[in-house]
Amino acid sequence: MDTNGISVALELHTTIDDHGEAETNTTKQTGLLYQRENMDVLTFNESLEDGSTVKNLMKIEPKKVSIKRTGPISMHQQFDVNRITENVFQHPHGNLHMETTTTWIDYKPLSAQANGLLRMHYTVKLNGQDERKHTLTLSLKEEAPR
Secondary structure, three states: OOOOOEEEEEEEEEEEEEOOEEEEEEEEEEEEEEEOOOOEEEEEEEEOOOOOEEEEEEEEEOOEEEEEEEOOOEEEEEEEEOOEEEEEEEEOOEEEEEEEEEEEEEEEOOOOOOOEEEEEEEEEEEOOOOOEEEEEEEEEEEOOOO
Protein backbone atom coordinates (compact mmCIF):
# COMPACT_ATOMS: atom_id res chain seq x y z
CA MET A 1 0.00 0.00 0.00
CA ASP A 2 1.17 3.53 -0.76
CA THR A 3 1.04 5.33 2.61
CA ASN A 4 1.18 8.70 0.86
CA GLY A 5 -1.82 7.93 -1.30
CA ILE A 6 -2.24 7.88 -5.05
CA SER A 7 -3.15 11.17 -6.68
CA VAL A 8 -6.38 10.64 -8.65
CA ALA A 9 -8.71 12.58 -10.89
CA LEU A 10 -12.26 11.76 -9.88
CA GLU A 11 -15.64 12.35 -11.42
CA LEU A 12 -18.66 11.97 -9.16
CA HIS A 13 -22.02 11.78 -10.90
CA THR A 14 -25.29 11.58 -8.95
CA THR A 15 -28.85 11.28 -10.19
CA ILE A 16 -31.92 11.70 -8.01
CA ASP A 17 -35.22 10.38 -9.35
CA ASP A 18 -38.04 12.15 -7.54
CA HIS A 19 -41.10 10.35 -8.95
CA GLY A 20 -40.01 10.80 -12.58
CA GLU A 21 -38.31 14.19 -12.16
CA ALA A 22 -34.56 13.66 -12.55
CA GLU A 23 -31.96 15.90 -10.93
CA THR A 24 -28.33 15.31 -11.87
CA ASN A 25 -25.09 16.65 -10.48
CA THR A 26 -21.51 16.08 -11.62
CA THR A 27 -18.36 17.19 -9.87
CA LYS A 28 -14.78 16.76 -11.02
CA GLN A 29 -12.04 16.98 -8.41
CA THR A 30 -8.60 15.69 -7.61
CA GLY A 31 -8.02 13.63 -4.52
CA LEU A 32 -5.89 11.03 -2.79
CA LEU A 33 -6.67 7.32 -2.84
CA TYR A 34 -5.30 5.02 -0.15
CA GLN A 35 -5.60 1.33 -1.01
CA ARG A 36 -5.66 -1.27 1.71
CA GLU A 37 -6.30 -5.01 1.55
CA ASN A 38 -10.12 -4.96 1.97
CA MET A 39 -10.87 -1.25 1.76
CA ASP A 40 -10.03 1.85 -0.26
CA VAL A 41 -10.14 5.34 1.24
CA LEU A 42 -10.59 8.43 -0.94
CA THR A 43 -10.17 12.00 0.29
CA PHE A 44 -10.97 15.15 -1.67
CA ASN A 45 -12.08 18.72 -1.12
CA GLU A 46 -15.17 20.22 -2.70
CA SER A 47 -15.52 23.98 -3.26
CA LEU A 48 -19.00 25.40 -2.72
CA GLU A 49 -20.50 28.34 -4.61
CA ASP A 50 -19.86 30.67 -1.64
CA GLY A 51 -16.14 29.86 -1.76
CA SER A 52 -16.15 27.61 1.33
CA THR A 53 -14.67 24.11 1.30
CA VAL A 54 -16.21 20.78 2.29
CA LYS A 55 -13.80 17.94 3.08
CA ASN A 56 -14.90 14.51 1.85
CA LEU A 57 -13.73 11.12 3.10
CA MET A 58 -15.05 7.97 1.40
CA LYS A 59 -14.37 4.47 2.72
CA ILE A 60 -15.15 1.86 0.08
CA GLU A 61 -15.49 -1.81 1.01
CA PRO A 62 -16.95 -4.65 -1.13
CA LYS A 63 -20.57 -4.27 0.13
CA LYS A 64 -20.33 -1.13 2.23
CA VAL A 65 -19.51 2.52 1.57
CA SER A 66 -19.21 5.39 4.03
CA ILE A 67 -19.14 9.08 3.06
CA LYS A 68 -18.14 11.63 5.68
CA ARG A 69 -18.37 15.32 4.82
CA THR A 70 -17.12 18.09 7.12
CA GLY A 71 -17.26 21.87 6.80
CA PRO A 72 -20.28 24.14 6.26
CA ILE A 73 -22.08 20.96 5.17
CA SER A 74 -21.56 17.90 7.32
CA MET A 75 -22.90 14.36 7.37
CA HIS A 76 -21.79 10.78 7.78
CA GLN A 77 -23.86 8.73 5.34
CA GLN A 78 -23.46 4.96 5.33
CA PHE A 79 -24.40 2.62 2.51
CA ASP A 80 -24.79 -1.01 3.55
CA VAL A 81 -26.56 -3.34 1.11
CA ASN A 82 -30.10 -4.29 2.21
CA ARG A 83 -29.81 -2.34 5.47
CA ILE A 84 -31.44 0.94 6.50
CA THR A 85 -28.95 3.48 7.86
CA GLU A 86 -29.67 6.89 9.38
CA ASN A 87 -27.75 10.14 9.77
CA VAL A 88 -28.27 13.89 10.05
CA PHE A 89 -27.35 16.15 7.14
CA GLN A 90 -26.25 19.47 8.64
CA HIS A 91 -26.06 22.63 6.54
CA PRO A 92 -26.27 26.39 7.17
CA HIS A 93 -30.06 26.43 6.66
CA GLY A 94 -30.83 23.65 9.17
CA ASN A 95 -30.62 19.92 9.71
CA LEU A 96 -32.30 17.08 7.82
CA HIS A 97 -32.79 13.54 9.05
CA MET A 98 -31.76 11.06 6.33
CA GLU A 99 -32.79 7.42 6.09
CA THR A 100 -30.83 5.52 3.44
CA THR A 101 -31.59 2.07 2.02
CA THR A 102 -28.88 0.69 -0.29
CA THR A 103 -30.02 -1.68 -3.05
CA TRP A 104 -26.65 -2.51 -4.59
CA ILE A 105 -22.99 -1.53 -4.67
CA ASP A 106 -20.56 -2.44 -7.45
CA TYR A 107 -16.88 -1.48 -7.05
CA LYS A 108 -13.94 -2.15 -9.30
CA PRO A 109 -10.80 -0.77 -7.59
CA LEU A 110 -8.22 1.35 -9.39
CA SER A 111 -5.36 -0.81 -10.66
CA ALA A 112 -2.33 -0.38 -12.88
CA GLN A 113 -4.42 -1.88 -15.71
CA ALA A 114 -7.78 -0.12 -15.25
CA ASN A 115 -9.50 2.96 -13.85
CA GLY A 116 -11.56 2.57 -10.68
CA LEU A 117 -15.35 2.62 -10.81
CA LEU A 118 -17.91 2.71 -7.99
CA ARG A 119 -21.61 2.43 -8.78
CA MET A 120 -24.40 2.44 -6.19
CA HIS A 121 -28.17 2.53 -6.18
CA TYR A 122 -30.05 3.58 -3.04
CA THR A 123 -33.12 5.40 -1.77
CA VAL A 124 -33.23 8.30 0.68
CA LYS A 125 -36.05 9.63 2.86
CA LEU A 126 -35.49 13.20 4.08
CA ASN A 127 -37.31 14.10 7.31
CA GLY A 128 -39.73 11.18 6.79
CA GLN A 129 -40.94 12.36 3.38
CA ASP A 130 -41.40 10.04 0.39
CA GLU A 131 -38.25 8.21 -0.61
CA ARG A 132 -36.33 9.27 -3.69
CA LYS A 133 -34.17 6.96 -5.82
CA HIS A 134 -30.49 7.81 -6.10
CA THR A 135 -27.74 6.56 -8.39
CA LEU A 136 -24.09 7.39 -7.70
CA THR A 137 -21.23 6.76 -10.13
CA LEU A 138 -17.65 7.57 -9.13
CA SER A 139 -14.81 7.11 -11.60
CA LEU A 140 -11.17 7.24 -10.53
CA LYS A 141 -8.19 7.76 -12.80
CA GLU A 142 -4.59 7.90 -11.63
CA GLU A 143 -3.09 11.33 -12.29
CA ALA A 144 0.51 10.16 -12.58
CA PRO A 145 1.87 6.68 -13.24
CA ARG A 146 2.96 4.65 -10.20
